[in-house]
Every structure is written in structure tokens, then in C-alpha cells.
Amino acid sequence: xxxxxxxxxxxxxxxxxxxxxxxxxxxxxxxxxxxxxxxxxxxxxxxxxxxxxxxxxxxxxxxxxxxxxxxxxxxxxxxxxxxxxxxxxxxxxxxxxxxxxxxxxxxxxxxxxxxxxxxxxxxxxxxxxxxxxxxxxxxxxxxxxxxxxxxxxxxxxxxxxxxxxxxxxxxxxxxxxxxxxxxxxxxxxxxxxxxxxxxxxxxxxxxxxxxxxxxxxxxxxxxxxxxxxxxxxxxxxxxxxxxxxxxxxxxxxxxxxxxxxxxxxxxxxxxxxxxxxxxxxxxxxxxxxxxxxxxxxxxxxxxxxxxxxxxxxxxxxxxxxxxxxxxxxxxxxxxxxxxxxxxxxxxxxxxxxxxxxxxxxxxxxxxxxxxxxxxxxxxxxxxxxxxxxxxxxxxxxxxxxxxxxxxxxxxxxxxxxxxxxxxxxxxxxxxxxxxxxxxxxxxxxxxxxxxxxxxxxxxxxxxxxxxxxxxxxxxxxxxxxxxxxxxxxxxxxxxxxxxxxxxxxxxxxxxxxxxxxxxxxxxxxxxxxxxxxxxxxxxxxxxxxxxxxxxxxxxxxxxxxxxxxxxxxxxxxxxxxxxxxxxxxxxxxxxxxxxxxxxxxxxxxxxxxxxx
Numbered sequence: 001x002x003x004x005x006x007x008x009x010x011x012x013x014x015x016x017x018x019x020x021x022x023x024x025x026x027x028x029x030x031x032x033x034x035x036x037x038x039x040x041x042x043x044x045x046x047x048x049x050x051x052x053x054x055x056x057x058x059x060x061x062x063x064x065x066x067x068x069x070x071x072x073x074x075x076x077x078x079x080x081x082x083x084x085x086x087x088x089x090x091x092x093x094x095x096x097x098x099x100x101x102x103x104x105x106x107x108x109x110x111x112x113x114x115x116x117x118x119x120x121x122x123x124x125x126x127x128x129x130x131x132x133x134x135x136x137x138x139x140x141x142x143x144x145x146x147x148x149x150x151x152x153x154x155x156x157x158x159x160x161x162x163x164x165x166x167x168x169x170x171x172x173x174x175x176x177x178x179x180x181x182x183x184x185x186x187x188x189x190x191x192x193x194x195x196x197x198x199x200x201x202x203x204x205x206x207x208x209x210x211x212x213x214x215x216x217x218x219x220x221x222x223x224x225x226x227x228x229x230x231x232x233x234x235x236x237x238x239x240x241x242x243x244x245x246x247x248x249x250x251x252x253x254x255x256x257x258x259x260x261x262x263x264x265x266x267x268x269x270x271x272x273x274x275x276x277x278x279x280x281x282x283x284x285x286x287x288x289x290x291x292x293x294x295x296x297x298x299x300x301x302x303x304x305x306x307x308x309x310x311x312x313x314x315x316x317x318x319x320x321x322x323x324x325x326x327x328x329x330x331x332x333x334x335x336x337x338x339x340x341x342x343x344x345x346x347x348x349x350x351x352x353x354x355x356x357x358x359x360x361x362x363x364x365x366x367x368x369x370x371x372x373x374x375x376x377x378x379x380x381x382x383x384x385x386x387x388x389x390x391x392x393x394x395x396x397x398x399x400x401x402x403x404x405x406x407x408x409x410x411x412x413x414x415x416x417x418x419x420x421x422x423x424x425x426x427x428x429x430x431x432x433x434x435x436x437x438x439x440x441x442x443x444x445x446x447x448x449x450x451x452x453x454x455x456x457x458x459x460x461x462x463x464x465x466x467x468x469x470x471x472x473x474x475x476x477x478x479x480x481x482x483x484x485x486x487x488x489x490x491x492x493x494x495x496x497x498x499x500x501x502x503x504x505x506x507x508x509x510x511x512x513x514x515x516x517x518x519x520x521x522x523x524x525x526x527x528x529x530x531x532x533x534x535x536x537x538x539x540x541x542x543x544x545x546x547x548x549x550x551x552x553x554x555x556x557x558x559x560x561x562x563x564x565x566x567x568x569x570x571x572x573x574x575x576x577x578x579x580x581x582x583x584x585x586x587x588x589x590x591x592x593x594x595x596x597x598x599x600x601x602x603x604x605x606x607x608x609x610x611x612x
Contacts, residue, residue, distance in 0.1 A: 020152050022101075022153055023151075025093040025094070025096055025097060026211065027207055027208065028096040029093045030207040030211075031100075031203060031204070031207065032090065032091060032096050032099050032103070035148055035150050035151060036090070039080075039103075039147070041147075043078070043081045046077050046140060047073060047074045047078075049136050049139070050069070050070045050113075051074070052136075053117065053133070053136050054066035054069060057129070061129055065120065066117070066121065069117055072113060073110070073113050076106065076109055076110055077110065079106070080103070080107075083106075084102070084103065087102065100151060100153065100154060103157075104153055104154050104157040105157070107158040108157040108158070108160075108161055111158040112161040114136075114137050114140055114161075114162040115137075115163070115164060116165065118133055118137060118169050119165045122170075137162055137163070137166060141158070141159060141162060141192055144159065145192055145195055145196055145199070149195070149196040149200055151200065156193065159192050159193060163186075163188065163189040163192070166185050167185040167186055170185060255487075257491075257556075257579040257580060258485065258488045258491045261580075262487075262494070263283055264495055264498075264582050265491065265494040266279060267279060268498055309353055309436050309437070310350050311348055311349050311350055312348070312350075313346055313348055313459035314349075314351040315345075315346050315347075316345050316347055316378055316387070317343055319351060319355055320376055321340070323340075323355070324376070327374075330366055334366065334369075336366065336369055336371070336372065336374060337372070337373030338366075338373060338374050339374070339375045339376070340376045340377075341375065341376070341377035341378070343378040345378055345458060346459045347385060347458060348456070348457045349436055349456045349457070350435075353432050353435060353436050354387075354436070354456065356428070356432055357429050357440070358376070360428055362376065362389055364426065365389055365390075365391035365393060365452075368394050369391045369392055369394075370393065371392065373392060374389070374390065374391045374392075375389075375390040376388070376390075377390070380458070383458055384455045384456065384457050386453050386454070386455045387454055388451055388452070388453045389453075390449065393449050393450060394446070395444050395445050395447050395448050395449055395450055396442065396446065398444075433454055436456070438455050441453045441454070474501050476500065476501070477499075477501045477502065477523060478501070478502045478503075478519065479496055479502070479523045479525060480505075480512060480519065480523070480524045480525070480543075481493065481496070481504070481505040481506070481524075481526075482505075482507070482508070482524065482525070483525075483527040484508065484529075484531045488527070489505040490505075492525065504519045508530060508539075509530060509532075509538065509539035509542055512524075516543065516547065520547070521551060522552070523553065523592065523593075524540055524543060524552070524554070525554050526539055526540055526553060526554075526556070527555075527557065529557070529558075536555045536557075540555070550596065552592040552595070552596045553592075554574045554589070554592065555575050556576045556580060557575065557577060557578065558577065558578040574588055
């Protein structure tokens with residue numbers, strides 16, 4: 001119960017000073033509201049009872065003075081009922097005290113009228129009259145107990161003046177035969193007061209509890225509002241972060257994309273040993289930057305929800321062998337031992353996502369291990385298999401076991417050394433694990449190393465494996481490149497020419513449409529962002545509409561914004577992200593040529609006819 005609910009109010013003033021004190025304004029307002037709901041019925045009942053009693057006294061016992069008494073009773077009840085309606089704010093905290101005092105005074109007057117009829121007409125020589133008067137006064141008192149006990153002073157204001165005259169009337173008889181009635185009358189008054197006090201206490205506690213519930217609900221609403229505001233702010237911050245990352249990623253990918261293409265062309269020229277070494281260092285730095293940007297891309301794909309698991313049966317050993325061939329030289333360059341425990345297990349899941357998870361875990365293990373080595377193993381556990389990556393690195397304190405899976409969180413890299421990545425690897429791992437409906441667990445001891453584990457179900461059927469198709473020759477392939485960056489157009493032209501493709505480069509959708517008059521492409525390579533707020537997809541649609549056929553195409557973008565990824569994913573267009581390495585571009589072109597051989601052949605026939 002609140003302090004306000006239990007605090008007593010100031011004592012009543014004037015002639016009501018002897019009554020119990022009213023409660024605090026907030027409680028008192030609720031008490032008077034309860035009484036006010038039944039006040040009309042109480043006044044109507046008191047008036048009717050007075051009329052019935054007066055009629056009986058006049059008709060049966062020749063007591064004409066009872067009529068003025070009944071009239072006074074009806075008048076007082078009417079004044080009490082209608083007068084209360086004129087009290088401004090009677091049920092508010094500010095007006096409740098005045099309303100309570102006024103109601104107490106009116107009930108004292110009504111109780112006095114009931115006591116007066118007992119004093120005037122309670123003739124012990126007429127048992128019928130005694131029974132009638134006592135029954136009505138007892139009934140009115142019982143009704144008052146039910147209606148007015150919410151506020152104890154109001155109830156007492158009726159009980160005392162209504163019952164005490166009855167007791168005095170029995171005392172005045174001086175007859176020993178009425179001694180039981182003389183003793184029972186004050187006992188009845190005491191019982192009424194005790195019950196009224198108990199009812200008042202229950203009402204007070206119920207009201208206080210209601211106020212506490214209201215306050216709790218209000219606090220809960222405030223906390224919910226604050227939580228919603230905080231969630232909205234967090235979502236806005238996350239959205240702003242994603243936009244910033246996407247914009248920064250795009251701006252960084254543009255020059256790296258061009259540089260990678262130029263490096264490939266440079267590597268095909270005659271260079272001395274010193275120049276080869278410098279080229280190797282440049283390629284290594286470019287590769288490190290590309291790795292960080294790819295981490296941003298993987299993270300953006302997870303946030304965009306465009307990564308889905310495509311489960312199938314696959315053997316784990318070839319994947320482990322592939323990763324060993326890739327990471328073992330990196331480990332050896334750092335003086336570490338890289339080991340893979342051979343396994344015959346066949347798993348059911350997405351091998352591409354499993355590879356991404358393992359790739360991030362192994363890269364982290366090598367990055368944070370100074371001596372010792374890295375072990376990749378698999379254990380069969382019933383119908384599932386657990387893949388483990390062990391290292392003898394710096395270890396992770398127990399307090400950080402969940403924190404390290406947050407984005408951009410790194411241990412042991414306060415200087416933000418770029419060679420240690422961006423701190424997205426484990427965040428990507430956790431997101432990929434959720435996509436595969438598994439989770440990554442960690443056991444680690446600082447200074448002794450760590451082990452990361454994730455489980456996958458075993459597959460009991462044999463995986464269908466087929467050798468990869470041979471790469472197609474690109475000799476004579478007519479390629480239209482649309483990019484508003486001159487450096488990228490030049491680098492792409494150099495690369496495609498080195499592959500013996502016939503290349504035409506343009507910087508806008510308008511130039512691309514104009515070039516169709518003399519150049520029919522078999523393949524279109526378009527940047528996503530073009531001038532005039534146009535996109536590569538829009539340019540591609542215009543080219544296909546102009547030619548009246550489907551043209552294989554690849555959209556190349558540096559954007560990693562979630563909405564951009566979802567849009568590209570929905571259109572089904574082949575999508576490559578800058579910086580694109582030549583192997584990825586060649587593989588994507590080869591895939592398209594296998595998927596759309598008819599379009600390529602028809603285009604070749606038409607181009608031959610135009611040439612003739």
C-alpha cells in the first residue's frame with residue numbers, strides 16, 4: 001500500500017470533530033465515489049420507509065403527527081440527493097472532503113429523524129408499534145451499513161443518532177421487563193460500528209490496491225514506451241550504420257575493382273624480379289582490402305536475409321582438403337602447424353555455408369595464434385557430426401564468450417590493426433549458423449587456446465558428385481561493358497582483350513542503345529549505378545527490349561545495402577560485387593554461356609549476317 005493511501009487526513013472540524021478522521025484525499029475520493037453510486041437508492045428507500053411507517057401510525061394508531069415527520073424525512077432525503085449534484089468536483093480529490101463532510105451532516109440529520117420517531121412513538125404498551133418502528137430502524141441501519149461503510153465517518157453519522165434514541169426510549173420505561181432490549185440496543189449499535197469499521201478497512205485496502213495496480217500499469221506503459229523508443233532508436237542506428245557501411249563499401253570498391261583489373265593486365269607484361277616483388281606486395285595489400293570488403297558484404301547479406309541454406313548430401317573430406325590447401329601455407333608462413341584430421345563422414349546441409357563458417361573460424365584461429373598450430377577435425381555423435389576448429393592461441397576470457405560474436409568486436413586489437421580484420425568474422429559465423437539451423441559453441445582458456453564447434457546432421461545417402469565442366473573459351477565473345485567510371489572501363493577492356501574477347505565500352509544507357517546499331521553483344525557487363533540516376537538493370541532491360549531477345553548479363557556493383565541486395569536477389573540477375581577478381585568474372589561468364597547457349601548462338605548468327 002502506498003504512503004499516500006495510508007496517510008490519514010486532517011481531523012473533521014466543528015460539530016463533527018468527534019467522528020473518526022477521513023482518509024487521504026485520493027482514497028477519500030474513491031470512497032465517496034462508491035457511496036455516490038448507491039446514494040439515490042438509499043434516499044429513496046429511506047423516504048418510502050418513512051411514508052409507510054407514517055401511514056401505519058396514522059391509520060392504525062391515530063398518530064397524525066407522523067405525517068409531518070414523514071414529510072420532513074422526504075424533504076431532507078430529496079435535499080441530500082439533489083443538493084449533492086450541485087457540489088462542484090465532489091468526486092475529485094479537491095472536492096471529496098467537502099462532499100464527505102456534507103454527506104455526514106445530512107446522514108446525521110436523517111438518522112436523527114429516525115431516532116425522533118422512536119422517541120415520539122415507541123410506546124411499549126403497543127407491541128405492534130414497537131415491532132414496526134424497531135424493524136424499520138434496524139432495516140435502515142443494515143442498509144446504511146451496506147451503502148455508507150466505505151467511509152466510516154459517514155456511516156457513523158447515521159448509526160449513532162438513529163440508534164441512541166431507541167436505547168433511551170427503553171431506558172425511560174423503567175420497566176425491568178424491557179431490560180433485554182435496553183442491553184441489546186447498544187450491543188446492536190456496537191456490532192454495526194464493528195462491521196462498519198471492518199468494511200471500511202476492506203474498502204480502503206481494495207482502493208489502495210487498485211491505485212497500486214494503476215500505478216504499476218502506468219509504470220509498465222512508460223517502460224514499454226521507453227523500450228519501444230529505445231528499440232526504434234536502435235533500429236534507426238542500425239539502419240544508419242547499414243547505410244553508412246553500404247556507402248563506404250561502394251566508394252571503396254570502385255578504385256579497388258579498377259586496381260585489381262589493372263594489376264592483372266600488369267602481371268601479363270614483362271617485369272623484372274624487383275617489379276614482380278612489388279607487384280606481389282601490391283596484390284597482397286589489394287587482397288587484404290578485398291577480404292575486409294567481402295566481410296562487409298557477407299554481413300550485409302545476412303542482415304538483408306538473402307542468404308538461404310540449400311541442403312544436400314556432401315562429403316566433408318574434400319572441403320577440409322580444399323581449406324587445408326588454402327590455409328596451410330598461411331599458417332606455415334607464421335610458423336604454425338596446420339593439421340586436418342581425415343574423416344569419411346557425409347553431411348546433410350549447405351556445403352557453401354559450411355565452407356564460409358569454417359573459413360572464418362580457421363582465419364580467426366590463424367590470426368590470433370602466435371605459436372603452436374591449428375587443428376580441424378570432425379567427430380560423429382549419433383545422427384549428427386560435430387566440426388571443430390582447435391587453436392593454441394591467446395584464448396578468450398569467459399566474460400567475452402558472447403561478446404566476441406557481436407559485430408566489430410575484437411580482442412587484443414585496441415589499435416585496430418587492419419591486418420587483424422574488422423571484427424565481423426564471428427558475427428558472420430553466428431548468422432550463417434542460424435541460417436543452417438545450428439549454433440556455434442566455444443570452449444576457451446586464456447593463454448591456452450580455443451575450440452569452436454558446430455553440429456550438422458549426417459546424411460546416409462551418397463552425395464551426387466560430378467566433375468566441374470571445363471571452362472569455355474572466350475575467343476571472339478562480343479561483350480558490351482556499361483560503366484560510368486573511365487578507369488574501370490579501361491581496365492575491363494584490357495582484361496577482356498587479354499581473354500581475346502571483342503569488347504565495346506560505353507558510359508551510359510543512351511550510349512549502350514546507340515552502340516546496338518553496329519554492335520550486337522552476346523554478353524553485357526553493367527555497373528549497377530549509372531549516370532542520370534539510372535541503374536544497370538534498367539539499362540539491361542532497355543537493351544533486351546531493343547533487341548527483342550534475352551541477352552545474358554552480369555550486374556557488377558559495389559553496393560552492400562540490404563534493400564539493394566534483396567532487389568538483385570529477387571530479379572534473379574547474375575550479381576558480382578566489387579572488387580571482382582578475374583577468376584570470379586571468368587567463372588560467372590562461363591556459367592552464363594552454359595545456361596544460355598541458344599541466345600549466344602543466335603546472336604553469333606545475326607552478327608555474322610550483319611558483317612556480311
